[in-house]
Amino acid sequence: MTKRALITGITGQDGSYLAEFLLEQGYEVFGLVRRTSTVNFSRIDHIQDRLNLIPGDMLDQTSLQLALQQCEPDEVYNLAAQSFVQTSWTQPVFTGDVTALGVTRLLDAIRHVNPAIRFYQASSSEMFGKVREVPQRETTPFYPRSPYGVAKVYGHWITVNYRESYGLHATSGILFNHESPRRGLEFVTRKVTHNVARIKLGMADELRLGNLDARRDWGYAGDYVRAMWLMLQQDKAEDYVIATGETHSVEELVSVAFEYVGLDWKQYVVQDPRFMRPAEVDMLVGDASKAGKALGWEPQITFTDLIHMMVDADLELLKSGGQAK
Numbered sequence: 361m362t363k364r365a366l367i368t369g370i371t372g373q374d375g376s377y378l379a380e381f382l383l384e385q386g387y388e389v390f391g392l393v394r395r396t397s398t399v400n401f402s403r404i405d406h407i408q409d410r411l412n413l414i415p416g417d418m419l420d421q422t423s424l425q426l427a428l429q430q431c432e433p434d435e436v437y438n439l440a441a442q443s444f445v446q447t448s449w450t451q452p453v454f455t456g457d458v459t460a461l462g463v464t465r466l467l468d469a470i471r472h473v474n475p476a477i478r479f480y481q482a483s484s485s486e487m488f489g490k491v492r493e494v495p496q497r498e499t500t501p502f503y504p505r506s507p508y509g510v511a512k513v514y515g516h517w518i519t520v521n522y523r524e525s526y527g528l529h530a531t532s533g534i535l536f537n538h539e540s541p542r543r544g545l546e547f548v549t550r551k552v553t554h555n556v557a558r559i560k561l562g563m564a565d566e567l568r569l570g571n572l573d574a575r576r577d578w579g580y581a582g583d584y585v586r587a588m589w590l591m592l593q594q595d596k597a598e599d600y601v602i603a604t605g606e607t608h609s610v611e612e613l614v615s616v617a618f619e620y621v622g623l624d625w626k627q628y629v630v631q632d633p634r635f636m637r638p639a640e641v642d643m644l645v646g647d648a649s650k651a652g653k654a655l656g657w658e659p660q661i662t663f664t665d666l667i668h669m670m671v672d673a674d675l676e677l678l679k680s681g682g683q684a685k
Contacts, residue, residue, distance in 0.1 A: 483512055
């Protein structure tokens with residue numbers, strides 16, 4: 361029989377790649393979408409005719425239960441969140457309501473509608489924050505440094521709690537930063553590649569950034585959604601770190617992007633205090649050896665290839681007169 365999957369956050373970067381991947385695996389794919397005055401389906405418009413989009417909201421448990429009853433999924437992937445770290449300081453209560461309590465609402469809806477549903481929770485490396493050890497692995501203590509990170513810690517532990525309390529097949533993937541040409545412009549990787557393309561094409565003459573010394577473990581979103589699926593194919597639900605095991609600074613990111621188009625980044629980049637975080641996360645780098653052994657997963661796209669891919673996509677977008685997603 362054809363498997364069914366429900367994806368929350370299907371219109372986001374990860375949701376769009378996961379939807380593509382599941383369609384390739386022969387799934388019937390459902391996506392939960394909020395009713396808003398401005399609907400943006402640009403990331404899934406190329407596959408929208410193959411998707412079943414149903415209304416629902418992470419703030420409303422009744423709508424989540426109705427969505428589960430309507431689509432009767434075998435698997436649920438919870439990718440919905442207020443996921444921009446900077447915004448979580450200006451909207452901390454909303455971030456907690458969606459990113460933390462939204463997980464509880466969805467888990468409880470699953471418990472009541474069909475506890476046999478397999479559940480994936482999108483946990484985040486931001487939970488490690490002020491890191492207790494390097495690299496970070498599944499057993500590393502959490503020390504979040506933003507309202508977003510705090511909310512993700514809650515979502516992670518409530519998933520563990522429902523797994524242990526009710527026997528749900530509930531898994532958290534602790535994903536380190538993963539990027540793509542579909543990344544939003546508010547994220548530093550896309551902000552860099554998009555503005556490098558604009559500068560190269562004569563549409564801008566500077567790029568304003570915050571902390572250039574912050575280090576991250578950046579991978580490709582298309583690789584990471586495959587790991588999400590692999591987790592739910594396991595007989596036993598466990599939590600996994602998904603990462604490349606490499607760390608790069610924002611300055612390296614900038615250097616690779618500018619060098620790719622033949623420019624010297626030092627002539628264009630301006631550090632701006634407005635983009636500094638109130639509490640910085642200095643270095644994140646993950647140990648995905650558990651996922652490698654248990655899931656057979658490893659990243660396919662290198663950091664340099666990822667940045668080149670994103671710059672190429674932004675150059676093409678701007679040359680065609682398209683709008684950034």
